Amino acid sequence: MAQRWKITVEFNGSPFLGWQRQDHGPSVQGCLEEAVRRFAQETVTVHAAGRTDSGVHATGMVASFDLEKPVSAEKVRDALNYHLKPNPIAVLKAEAMEGDFHARFTCIGRAYLYRITNRRAPLALDAGRSWLVSHPLDADAMHAAAQRLVGRHDFTSFRASLCQAASPVKTLAELSATRVGEEIHIVARARSFLHHQVRNMVGTLKMVGEGRWTADDVQAALEARNRSAAGQTAPADGLYFTRAFYPGDEFPEPISDGPNTPSSTSG
C-alpha cells in the first residue's frame, strides 16, 4: 500500500513561474514531481499548502504525495534533494503520514512574511528577495493601520481580479509590521488567503508608511469592497511562504473581529 508523505520545502521563487506545474516553463511542483520520478520511478502529483505565484519564495512550504516504494524519511529527503539539483529547491524534512493527511485540504492555516528594505541604495545582496522602498516608512503607523484588516471581512478590495475563491470573506488572524534595522517585516496569518491578498495589503500599508494614507483610509478601502479602492500589488520579490498549520498545531485566532471594525464583517 502506498505511503503518504509530508515534505517541508524551501525554495527561491525567482527562476520559477510559481508553484503550479506549467507547460511553458519551470515550476516548483514540476521540479518536485520530476525528482520523485527520478528517485522512485513513480509518477505522482505533489500537492502544496499554498500555490505561490511566480517569484514568491518559501522557507516552509508544505507538500504531500504518495509513494509505493518503501523508504525511510531520511532517504526521501536526501534523494529528493539529490535529484532536485541544481534547482534552488530544498527539502528540509520528510515525514510519513496517515493517508488522510493532505497538504492543501487538511491545512488549517498559512503564514507569510513580506520583507521591505527601506533605504535609498539598490539591493546588492537581496536583489529579488525583498521590496526596495526608498521613501522612509513609519512601521508603527503601518502596524496600527494593519489592525483594521485583522478579523473576518469581505476582502474584495484586496483580491486579484483572477482570484477563483468562491467567497471574498476571509478571517485574517494576524497582520503585523515590525522594523528590523533597515527592513520592515510584515507577517500575515490566516486559514487561507485570496489571490494576491497579502501583496495587496502590503501595497496598501506602504502608503500608510509613507504618510499618504491613514488607518481610516485603509478601513475605508476595505469597506469599499472594490479592488481599485486599495493600494498597489507589492512585488513578488519580498513574499515568503513561511509556514502551514495542521490539526494539532497551535493557530491562534484573533480574539474578536479586530478592533475598530464595526461594520465591515457582514459581507
Place this chain on the structure above:
Amino acid sequence: MAQRWKITVEFNGSPFLGWQRQDHGPSVQGCLEEAVRRFAQETVTVHAAGRTDSGVHATGMVASFDLEKPVSAEKVRDALNYHLKPNPIAVLKAEAMEGDFHARFTCIGRAYLYRITNRRAPLALDAGRSWLVSHPLDADAMHAAAQRLVGRHDFTSFRASLCQAASPVKTLAELSATRVGEEIHIVARARSFLHHQVRNMVGTLKMVGEGRWTADDVQAALEARNRSAAGQTAPADGLYFTRAFYPGDEFPEPISDGPNTPSSTSG
C-alpha cells in the same frame, strides 16, 4: 582642488574575482572605477579597507577616491548606483572627507561575519551566501575554543601561503561564535588580518564544533606556527566584510592577550 570621498559599499561577491581590479574578469574595484568614469568622466583609483577574495561578500566595505567634479554626497551615491547597474554592488553612503582620509591606510580595524548554515538540506535561498555544514555543530564549544585565538599571536598556522604581509603577528580583538536558529554566526574583528585568516580560523573552529577537536587542539595548532597544523580554509561563500573602523570610531581591544595563551605571543 579635488575632494576626497568615502563610500560605504554592499556587494554580492559571487560574480566577481574579488575586490581587486583584474585583467581577466570582473572585480568590485573595476566596476566602481568604471562607474566613477561614466558619472564624472574622471579616471580614479578606488582604494578599499579590505581587498576581499573571489566570492566574498560585503555589507559595509569602505572605499575612498578623489573627484575633481564638485557634487553633493547624495549625487555621488545615486549616480554611482545608477552607473553600477546591473552589477550587484550598491553604494549605501557617500561622505566628503578631509584629504588625509584613506580607506586602507587610515583604517584602524576591520570586522567580518562568517555564516554557517548547520543543516542537512542544501541551501535554496542562501546558495553562495553561507557555508552548508551537515554535521551538527556545538556553537558553545566553538566559541570557547575561539577565545584561545583572541589576542596578539603569530598566526602563521592560519595564513595563506600566498599572504604578502610582512609579519604573521596580528592582534585578534574578537572571535565569537553564536547560534542563530539553524545558523552559526562567527564574528571576527582585528586591526588587520592575514590573507585567508578568517576563513582558516573558521575551518578550524568547525572541527571543534563537530567534536573532532578540542580547544587545546586549536591552541596547539596556533602554537605550531605551521599552516598544515590548522583546519581547512572555509569557503568564500559564507564570508562578509561588515565594517571598517577609523579614528574616532570605538574599536574595543581585548583586555589581555586572551585567556590561556601563556606562550604564543612571543613570535
